[in-house]
Amino acid sequence: MHQKNSTTYCTLKFLRYFLCRFPRKTTLRLGIRLGRFAYDHLKIRQRKALEQLRKGFPRRTETYYNAILKQTYEHFGKVILDTIHLESLDLDRFVTVMGEDSLPPPESKEGMILLTGHFGNWEIFPVWFSRNGYNFTSVIRRQKNKGANRFFVEWRSKMAETPLYAGASSHDMMKVISEGGILGLAADQDARKSGVFVNFLGRPASAFRGPAVFHLKTGAPLILAFCRMDRQSQYHITFERLQVNNDDTVETITQKVASKLEVAVLDHPEQYFWFHRRWKTQPRN
Numbered sequence: 001m002h003q004k005n006s007t008t009y010c011t012l013k014f015l016r017y018f019l020c021r022f023p024r025k026t027t028l029r030l031g032i033r034l035g036r037f038a039y040d041h042l043k044i045r046q047r048k049a050l051e052q053l054r055k056g057f058p059r060r061t062e063t064y065y066n067a068i069l070k071q072t073y074e075h076f077g078k079v080i081l082d083t084i085h086l087e088s089l090d091l092d093r094f095v096t097v098m099g100e101d102s103l104p105p106p107e108s109k110e111g112m113i114l115l116t117g118h119f120g121n122w123e124i125f126p127v128w129f130s131r132n133g134y135n136f137t138s139v140i141r142r143q144k145n146k147g148a149n150r151f152f153v154e155w156r157s158k159m160a161e162t163p164l165y166a167g168a169s170s171h172d173m174m175k176v177i178s179e180g181g182i183l184g185l186a187a188d189q190d191a192r193k194s195g196v197f198v199n200f201l202g203r204p205a206s207a208f209r210g211p212a213v214f215h216l217k218t219g220a221p222l223i224l225a226f227c228r229m230d231r232q233s234q235y236h237i238t239f240e241r242l243q244v245n246n247d248d249t250v251e252t253i254t255q256k257v258a259s260k261l262e263v264a265v266l267d268h269p270e271q272y273f274w275f276h277r278r279w280k281t282q283p284r285n
Contacts, residue, residue, distance in 0.1 A: 035077025
């Protein structure tokens with residue numbers, strides 16, 4: 001392994017070991033400080049995120065944008081440090097769940113498509129599902145740094161999660177569903193020219209076709225899942241089975257998913273990942 005990659009891997013391993021020695025409350029306080037430091041010093045990221053906030057909320061003021069962005073940095077500072085040792089989190093103590101009855105029971109071995117967004121803490125879902133007897137496979141991006149990639153693959157294995165890398169074949173993804181597993185997708189990033197355009201926060205955004213296509217081909221239920229963190233750093237998970245009509249198409253299903261995420265973002269804009277250029281691809285006139 002290249003020295004830079006090896007250093008990254010060892011640093012992340014040490015950080016995880018170090019953080020696991022502290023109570024969760026202390027780790028979260030460190031996360032807030034980490035977020036504030038990033039807000040004060042990572043100006044390039046800040047400018048990109050402010051651009052997205054202006055597009056999402058065009059009628060708000062600069063004071064509003066900066067206030068939300070500072071809260072976003074603090075939120076993800078907490079989430080990043082909390083996630084590093086998420087496999088040891090006491091779910092009964094720190095997590096409440098609504099809509100669990102919308103999920104097929106694990107013993108049914110019914111495949112499903114779990115849809116979330118880059119909102120709150122989406123990394124909690126592999127932990128929750130594995131502890132509740134489900135086989136969970138998420139589609140993730142490969143880290144450019146091989147050391148970081150190795151660390152996160154090992155971390156996911158501790159949660160009994162089997163990831164697929166973005167770019168995996170449709171066959172591999174549908175195989176997860178056909179074998180009774182859960183295919184987890186955070187499909188709210190720019191899908192470029194191959195996507196379908198949806199209305200998201202009043203603007204056209206390119207969204208991935210995959211979730212709707214997989215549903216129409218397999219009949220597997222589409223489960224919407226969001227996890228937000230409250231002011232006491234408790235997690236609140238909500239599950240909802242998306243209602244799909246017989247005449248729904250890839251386009252209408254994808255819009256329904258985008259609209260559900262939009263509601264969550266409007267309620268808690270500080271917990272959305274504004275660092276991604278969500279409206280990068282636009283329809284041709």
